[in-house]
Amino acid sequence: MHTCVFKDDARKAYLDAEGKLDLAKVQARWTELGKIKVSLGNKYFTPAVVEKVKGLSDSDQQRFLDVMMGGLSNDDSSVGVYATRPEDYDVFSFYLEPLIREYHKIEGQTKQEHDWNIPVGEYVLTKIDSRLEKVSMRARVARNVKGWNLPPSMDKDERIRFENKMVEVFGSFGIPGKYHSLTPGHKNQITNQQADELRNKHFLFNDMTTDNHLTSSGVASDWPHGRGIWISEDETKMIWIGEEDQLRIISIVQGNDLGKVDQSLHELLSGIEKSGLEFAEHPIYGVITTCPTNMGTGKRQSILGKFPNITKGGTDEKKLKEVARSLGLQARGVGGEHSNMDKEGTADISPSARFGVTEAIVTKRLYEGLIKLYDMEVQAAGGNRQNCCIIY
Template identity: 35%
Template sequence: MAPQPKNCRIKCVSKIMDESYNRLIQSDSKSLLKKYLSQDVYNALKEEQTPTYGSTLMDCIQSGLMNLDSGVGIYAPDPEAYTVFSPIFDAIIEDYHLGFSPNHTHPPLDWGDLTAFQNLDPENRYIISTRVRCGRSIEGYPFNPCMTEVHYKEIEQKMTDVFRGLSSELPGTYRPLTKMMRCEQERLIEDHYLFKEGDRFLKAAKACQFWPVGRGIFMNKDKTFLTWVNEEDHLRMISMEPGGDLGNVYRRMILGVTAIQEQVNFARSDRFGFLTFCPTNLGTTIRASVHIKLPKLSSDKDKMKSVAEEHHLQVRGTRGEHTESEEGIYDISNKRRLGLTEFEALKEMQDGILKLITIENSL
């Protein structure tokens, strides 16, 4: 795909971007975008464009400009954006990923020793369910803002072929959203299996173009290994089950990711590890989470937040980012994904969840 001529694209978005940027810097926004997109950085990058897909600074920051309550406010429209717009990406990445500076490189993939992980709640007192997911981008394709309808369909077809070849405990069925009844979609969303169309942050980032074309979900027969196709990233591979057996969930995710990687090349860089649409998900892209009920500790939100931060955990509502807790159930996961191995990310999450349960028991 040839990018539009540089002057043409830049001229089209320059005035709108200038006006939006001025609103951002004059606002009380707490986003990392506002924090690091100084006037000098903005001026240096506003006329740059990625060589293959012609992505502009506006493609990167449009969501943060439209949503002044963003926490981060930036996405990568294609893999090259992390290099072309490195002055802003590097600063935000260093802040979000706790000191991962331009001098750092992400370590090689290392799943580690699976015997180090355990059932975090063997008596089933607190943990409703456990899941471990990772995101992957397929080499040779841009990310959402630059993807065409053809790109979405091509990726879906590639993955449909891959899913047919899965074995062991992985075989299942791929369901495209275009052929799924609305009532079935709603039921799968309600049961925490299926994604729904992106929120206003993703829509502003142009992550929902041509919806629902090319989107779908693969589920193995037991609904314990899922793959989301063309949601926020090209692929989100998820292992999940009721209860707190983190070791078994992690093992199954590794099995699925390894099987898919044998047939699909994933986009990866020496500096950032696996490349994804959102810079918060770079590196391992691992997000290990539990749906957990901590009635005593959650009544003291400041204390729960303090313990979570100490162990680099992120506390979300029941349905994920930008949602509230339902019936006192929280989604708690590791926050760090970049600059550490897959094993270290899982271990950090395990230690943090065990600490939260220990405190709950002591109250």
């Protein structure tokens, strides 16, 4: 269990007496972490990268340190880097590009393309099992807005200004709903009890100050200022403000047709764009996100499912994660990344690829992966479908 440390304190360990970046200290820490787990941020901190960093201005060297802070502060990081502003992907391409290519398994020249032409009536879960009639299905896209710093380097004032900008958008984009703010003194502020009720419904994100990946990288700084959630009247559309990305735009549908989730999400996304906001995009990488794992489409599509047999009653999360990974999927706890599964092996299942695939392919991969995962759960139940996973 990590003791959470915030970025301003964490980064002091990598500065010299004059407050400048000390690359030898960074290298020593990466070497130390490499004995436990080698993140991609660690792997690509090469001698050639060090030479490049030496030629940067002092301010860009400080930014470069900020990019690495999540990885330097956590011994369980798989990636370990967070962008601090959209330009980081170009300024630090000598470090980030090979990392991005490995994570997304990109070979040759790849340019992100978008395709929301996702059929309704094709990716239907009851085709996998007739019991999968009412499933908790969700899709979300990560977005950041052009002209603003990314969350790791926003200060309190910028976070509050961004939240207020979005409140204006919610009042004009044409979909009935209500904004719930966590910001002290905000006109839409909700109580801690109301926030917990939204978390219990799996709507609102958790207290970010409990996650050392978010605190050490600066994502969680100034908590809870500038954070909140907009929820549509029918509770199928939601927008997070101020989590890992400025916006997480979410569709939650109870049913069995993955295409209907996409239909709802695209309607919400289009409404925001029509309000005049311009999202930050890269000519090659597509959607710009704080964590490079989400770039490209920025889309994550998932279902909540119980896998009691693969996980042995929730005691073997590692097995489910390995099986899912072999199918191009990710398995997470019900509370999202870094959360645990319960004793029924309840997991959030989604495709891992975001970049180099279209939005339509993400949906297709989820459906095809679930077919295979469900078959494996049946096999783990001794072939008895009645004792295997119920996706809900």
